[in-house]
Amino acid sequence: MKYRLIDLFCGAGGMTLGFVDPRFGGSFECVFGIDSDWAAIKTHERNFRSPALAADIEAWLDQSPQIPHVDVVIGGPPCQGFSLLNKNRLDDSRRELWEPFLRVVAASGARIFVMENVAELKSSPELKALVSRASEMGFETACEVLNAADYGAPQHRKRAILVGWKSATIPSPPFPPPPSHSDPALAGGTPWRTVRDAISDLPPPEGVEIRHSPPPMNLHFGRSPTDKSVQRYKSVPPGGNRFDLQKNARALTPDCWIRKTSGGTDLFGRLWWDRPSVTIRTEFFKPEKGRYLHPVQHRPITHREAARLMGFPDEFEFVGTKIDIAKQMGNAVPPQLAGALAKMVEEMLAV
Incomplete structure (x- = not known):
């Protein structure tokens, strides 16, 4: 039986694709996705045939929805609140959208979550608050900045990846996943895709x-x-x-x-x-x-x-x-990077 996932702030579904498509490494089943972008939700529905909702996540949660029980919650809260390109980022409410993310993690019974964001997340004060809240929920966490090119995407894209796991039932992950590709200037290994x-x-x-x-x-x-x-x-x-x-x-x-x-x-x-x-x-x-x-x-x-x-x-x-x-x-996550994370999560759940 496939492990089940929810994708929050799912966009078009680059992260979903990496988790559900064996070509990229995953073999999960997406049972629900949500994003405020109507067109992105239509793209998600077209490609994954799973329930998806175009809505503001906080307004949706305020309606006390029935949240499916899943094994893992994935997603990338809007990153503009952390991005160096946003000159007003200190006052940007999008910096706090990790809070509804963790509310869904709790309500869904997920044992693992994977959150993706811009590299600046790792050095932000919000990360400390997020990690503290996750710890109160029984999750251990680890955060690293990964480059999608190291996992087979033909693009340099550095993203902060935060992994959380229920330490009572899930072993510590082999995180970050071992890169599949590398700088061709370095000896050995498969060179980056160009x-x-x-x-x-x-x-x-x-x-x-x-x-x-x-x-x-x-x-x-x-x-x-x-x-x-x-x-x-x-x-x-x-x-x-x-x-x-x-x-x-x-x-x-x-x-x-x-x-x-x-x-x-x-x-x-x-x-x-x-x-x-x-x-x-x-x-x-x-x-x-x-x-x-x-x-x-x-x-x-x-x-x-x-x-x-x-x-x-x-x-x-x-x-x-x-x-x-x-x-x-x-706004998407390269599915090659998501696939590497999916393989790691599947190994964690299988123990």
């Missing part, structure tokens, strides 16, 4: 809209850049960034970038063929937001390329508008 591994087989994109065609081309569409934008793209060499744009085409460079002489080395940058990608965020289609230009073609990466760099298989179906889907991708 941008080339993930997207080099794709032809040039077609059109500018989602198409009702088989994958991968359904999400492999471009944009409608201005002539000025195209000239900017052409001015950035392989591996280059906004500083190369300024050097090669100063007249095309925004004044704010010329005035800013330090930092932002990924802005308007090209991905490297033979490295994992940078972290894919929700606006990957805007090269001014990061290193999101194709390695050699004069354009930003497409939604299909972003999905592959996130580790999603082509047959995974996304629901929503272009903006909806980009948000789902940028």
